Amino acid sequence: MDPIEPIRPMYFMQAAYQEAVRAFDEGEVPVGAVIEKNGSIIGRGYNRIEQLADATAHAEIIAMTAGAAALSTWRLEECTLYVTIEPCIMCLGALLQSRVCSIVYGAQDPRLGAIDTRSYRHELEEAYGFFPKITSGLMAQESLRLLRSFFKKLREKK
Numbered sequence: 001m002d003p004i005e006p007i008r009p010m011y012f013m014q015a016a017y018q019e020a021v022r023a024f025d026e027g028e029v030p031v032g033a034v035i036e037k038n039g040s041i042i043g044r045g046y047n048r049i050e051q052l053a054d055a056t057a058h059a060e061i062i063a064m065t066a067g068a069a070a071l072s073t074w075r076l077e078e079c080t081l082y083v084t085i086e087p088c089i090m091c092l093g094a095l096l097q098s099r100v101c102s103i104v105y106g107a108q109d110p111r112l113g114a115i116d117t118r119s120y121r122h123e124l125e126e127a128y129g130f131f132p133k134i135t136s137g138l139m140a141q142e143s144l145r146l147l148r149s150f151f152k153k154l155r156e157k158k
Contacts, residue, residue: 008039009135009138010138012036012104014139015044016032016034016059017139017142019044019046019063020032020143020146022046023059024150026046027050028047028048030047030146031047031058031059031147032045032047033045033046033062033082033083034063034082035063035076035079035080035081036082042066042070043063043065043066043068045062046062056090059084060094063081063083064076064081068098075098077100079098081095082104082105083103084107084143085106085107085109086109086114086117087105088113089114089118092114092115095132102134102135104136105138106137106140106142106143107143108136108140
């Protein structure tokens with residue numbers, strides 16, 4: 001085993017976290033994502049729902065769009081999504097459509113999470129004939145702290 005292998009997931013999750021910080025700084029719910037293929041980041045995104053006035057402008061969707069543009073195809077086969085929070089059902093559907101092979105996420109989303117919190121895996125795996133490899137908990141505490149800080153700041157404004 002390559003001694004650098006365990007470092008790689010942390011590197012990509014830190015990049016996703018930096019995207020979440022960008023969202024925080026712009027007043028968006030701080031979720032960030034990157035798409036990795038062959039050890040390189042090919043797509044980045046952070047929540048831009050408010051700024052773009054678009055309910056689909058989630059970090060995962062923006063990162064996937066950037067990754068697809070980089071590859072000149074909508075198929076993100078052999079790609080991994082790193083995201084700071086568990087994807088919602090909309091994002092999970094898009095990830096399945098794009099053929100992402102694995103998803104690494106930080107914190108669980110107790111309200112809208114669609115992978116472990118509310119598992120649709122059996123039905124989706126049956127429908128699509130596959131399901132991405134899932135790894136959770138990477139930088140979960142940092143991601144939760146950022147989210148809590150954002151919502152605390154939002155409540156204080158009101």
